[in-house]
Amino acid sequence: MSRHVTVSGVSLEIEEQGQGRPILFLHPGEGLQANRPWMDALARNHRVIAPVHPGFGGSALPDWVGTVDDLAYLYLDLAQQLGLEGAVLAGNCFGGWIAAEMAVRNTARFAGLLLAAPLGIKVGGVLERDITDMHAIGRSEFMRLAWADPSKGEIDYTKLPDTELAGIARGREALCVFGWKPYMHNPRLKRWLHRIDVPTHLIWGEQDGIVSTAYGEAWKAEIPGATMETVPQAGHYPHWEQPEGFAARVLAFTDRI
Amino acid sequence: MRTWYFSEMAYHPAWEKGLERGSLRVNFPSENLDPREAGMLLNRYLDEFALCDEVGLDIMVNEHHSTATCMTVSVPMALSIIARETKKARLLSLGNPIANRPDPVRVAEEMAWLDCLSGGRIEIGLVKGAPYEIAPANSNPGRLMRRYWEAHDLVIKALTTSTGPFSWEGEFYQYRAVNIWPRPIQQPTPPIWMTGMSVDTGIAAAERGHVVGTLLSGGLAKPMYEAYRKRARELGWEAGPDRMAYAALIGVGHTREEGMRRAHQIADYVRTSPVVAEPFTNPPGYNSIGANVAMLRAGPRAHRMITDRNGVPIDHRTATVEQFMDTETVFAGTPDDVFNQLKAFNQRMGGVGHLLFFGQGGHLSHQDAKENISLFGKEVAPRLLELGVPEQAAAE
Numbered sequence: 001m002s003r004h005v006t007v008s009g010v011s012l013e014i015e016e017q018g019q020g021r022p023i024l025f026l027h028p029g030e031g032l033q034a035n036r037p038w039m040d041a042l043a044r045n046h047r048v049i050a051p052v053h054p055g056f057g058g059s060a061l062p063d064w065v066g067t068v069d070d071l072a073y074l075y076l077d078l079a080q081q082l083g084l085e086g087a088v089l090a091g092n093c094f095g096g097w098i099a100a101e102m103a104v105r106n107t108a109r110f111a112g113l114l115l116a117a118p119l120g121i122k123v124g125g126v127l128e129r130d131i132t133d134m135h136a137i138g139r140s141e142f143m144r145l146a147w148a149d150p151s152k153g154e155i156d157y158t159k160l161p162d163t164e165l166a167g168i169a170r171g172r173e174a175l176c177v178f179g180w181k182p183y184m185h186n187p188r189l190k191r192w193l194h195r196i197d198v199p200t201h202l203i204w205g206e207q208d209g210i211v212s213t214a215y216g217e218a219w220k221a222e223i224p225g226a227t228m229e230t231v232p233q234a235g236h237y238p239h240w241e242q243p244e245g246f247a248a249r250v251l252a253f254t255d256r257i
Numbered sequence: 258m259r260t261w262y263f264s265e266m267a268y269h270p271a272w273e274k275g276l277e278r279g280s281l282r283v284n285f286p287s288e289n290l291d292p293r294e295a296g297m298l299l300n301r302y303l304d305e306f307a308l309c310d311e312v313g314l315d316i317m318v319n320e321h322h323s324t325a326t327c328m329t330v331s332v333p334m335a336l337s338i339i340a341r342e343t344k345k346a347r348l349l350s351l352g353n354p355i356a357n358r359p360d361p362v363r364v365a366e367e368m369a370w371l372d373c374l375s376g377g378r379i380e381i382g383l384v385k386g387a388p389y390e391i392a393p394a395n396s397n398p399g400r401l402m403r404r405y406w407e408a409h410d411l412v413i414k415a416l417t418t419s420t421g422p423f424s425w426e427g428e429f430y431q432y433r434a435v436n437i438w439p440r441p442i443q444q445p446t447p448p449i450w451m452t453g454m455s456v457d458t459g460i461a462a463a464e465r466g467h468v469v470g471t472l473l474s475g476g477l478a479k480p481m482y483e484a485y486r487k488r489a490r491e492l493g494w495e496a497g498p499d500r501m502a503y504a505a506l507i508g509v510g511h512t513r514e515e516g517m518r519r520a521h522q523i524a525d526y527v528r529t530s531p532v533v534a535e536p537f538t539n540p541p542g543y544n545s546i547g548a549n550v551a552m553l554r555a556g557p558r559a560h561r562m563i564t565d566r567n568g569v570p571i572d573h574r575t576a577t578v579e580q581f582m583d584t585e586t587v588f589a590g591t592p593d594d595v596f597n598q599l600k601a602f603n604q605r606m607g608g609v610g611h612l613l614f615f616g617q618g619g620h621l622s623h624q625d626a627k628e629n630i631s632l633f634g635k636e637v638a639p640r641l642l643e644l645g646v647p648e649q650a651a652a653e
Contacts, residue, residue, distance in 0.1 A: 136284070157553040166546050166547075169549035172549075176540070
């Protein structure tokens with residue numbers, strides 16, 4: 001069920017479902033999409049708390065919020081406000097970047113960090129692109145790169161109500177506000193990943209055309225003790241494309257931490 | 258109605274290849290340009306600008322980037338040459354794409370320098386820029402207009418401060434010692450222009466008293482002008498035609514056929530220039546949420562930029578001169594024809610004080626371009642100067 005909470009003066013739309021060890025799940029650049037089956041699958045074993053990022057969907061984007069730093073502090077405040085203890089901090093794509101920025105700052109409320117195809121670090125040289133420029137390709141090319149099976153991801157926008165379309169349009173602009181330049185990464189983040197002091201697990205879709213598994217290996221190398229596994233028949237959004245397989249991997253991770 | 262000649266200094270020899278690739282901008286590699294031919298064309302275009310001064314026309318220059326449609330990469334660079342080659346023409350920069358410029362103080366410096374160089378002939382456009390300019394500049398399309406307004410305020414503050422330095426600690430720009438040398442001749446600033454296609458732009462320009470310009474669509478221009486006049490009235494002043502500008506393609510000839518032929522060749526610019534790969538046409542944040550909702554609701558379809566007088570979209574890639582004349586994108590014919598068309602347009606729009614005369618699209622030969630400029634300057638522009646507020650609008 002969706003509700004609104006105010007955190008540090010920012011009105012956030014939050015989806016929450018299920019019982020068990022809490023998972024604070026930070027959604028990808030394409031939005032929360034709570035109606036896809038991923039949330040039901042995760043909520044069978046966990047209390048899933050999934051905020052909608054500022055500027056996306058029904059969450060406010062105050063003028064003073066404009067960087068991923070702001071989002072990291074905002075969600076650390078949210079975790080405190082909700083009184084989370086021993087929770088799993090999880091994020092996919094853009095949400096993985098935010099989760100990592102939180103984890104290098106403060107892991108006091110978290111027992112583990114789960115990153116699914118996170119954006120956020122720079123690995124290669126100046127002429128090498130680690131992250132596909134999603135804003136320089138057409139929508140159909142984006143879908144082909146982001147999904148193992150693009151037909152599973154298609155949304156018929158012409159059938160959605162205006163309020164939902166406005167939420168999508170707002171989210172697309174907000175993603176640019178946060179991640180346009182440098183493109184979807186923080187050049188300094190990689191050097192601070194060593195600070196992450198909770199068990200960290202990386203999950204990667206084998207057909208991810210936005211960030212490669214080699215990029216995932218670079219993350220793994222920077223975070224002490226991190227583990228990584230790949231998901232077959234999945235692209236950049238493994239929780240959407242393989243919801244059961246994703247939930248099983250999350251459960252295996254939460255069982256061992 | 259004053260007339261400002263402009264051309265985008267197109268590199269038309271590459272257009273056909275660009276059309277085949279489906280994009281003339283951003284991702285169209287420059288291996289499709291011969292630098293020596295580019296140099297020859299640039300010199301030719303600058304000669305055409307210089308001719309305007311001799312025939313009594315004012316001059317406008319704009320800029321685009323990474324494109325075969327426009328080789329002007331820097332308005333101040335082009336205007337500094339033109340300023341030295343002209344004596345009387347007023348020189349309009351339309352404009353400085355300030356939301357895409359990392360350094361607005363530099364913009365103020367360049368404009369002030371040009372005002373000094375030209376003896377006070379500069380007019381300053383502060384523009385948002387087209388959506389496909391976002392990628393070449395790598396400027397953030399998110400919060401674009403907030404950045405635009407901060408840059409706008411900073412440029413004006415820099416131009417009007419002669420007791421500096423002052424500091425600026427804003428959201429997007431930070432300076433510790435702004436103190437531009439030289440400062441402009443025209444006080445408090447040279448005339449300021451904005452461009453747009455919406456009612457909101459009309460209102461924003463009215464609130465600052467700027468000239469507002471739009472292009473190629475009378476259907477979009479009219480509500481914008483009306484919003485400007487209404488907002489000015491609310492603020493206690495009457496906005497005359499000198500606050501309104503309109504850009505159109507114009508072909509004039511000694512015979513109607515010659516004028517139509519020239520217009521047809523210039524119109525190839527409009528048939529070509531909007532052809533750009535999909536992702537660069539609407540970067541998120543460039544257009545309003547409302548406009549994006551409408552686009553998502555409409556579903557994927559060909560990009561269209563022009564509607565006719567009844568709001569019906571036309572396909573700009575294949576439209577005829579006659580169709581473009583219906584949308585008020587093109588005016589064409591003999592000097593009498595063109596004057597009468599513009600007089601009627603001025604009437605419909607409630608008075609437009611500035612005509613931005615797009616008189617060279619690329620395919621027009623140098624000889625034709627010179628004749629187009631001369632004929633317009635000698636036989637149409639002087640009569641347009643007599644056009645003021647149309648009677649009907651004045652009575653409203």
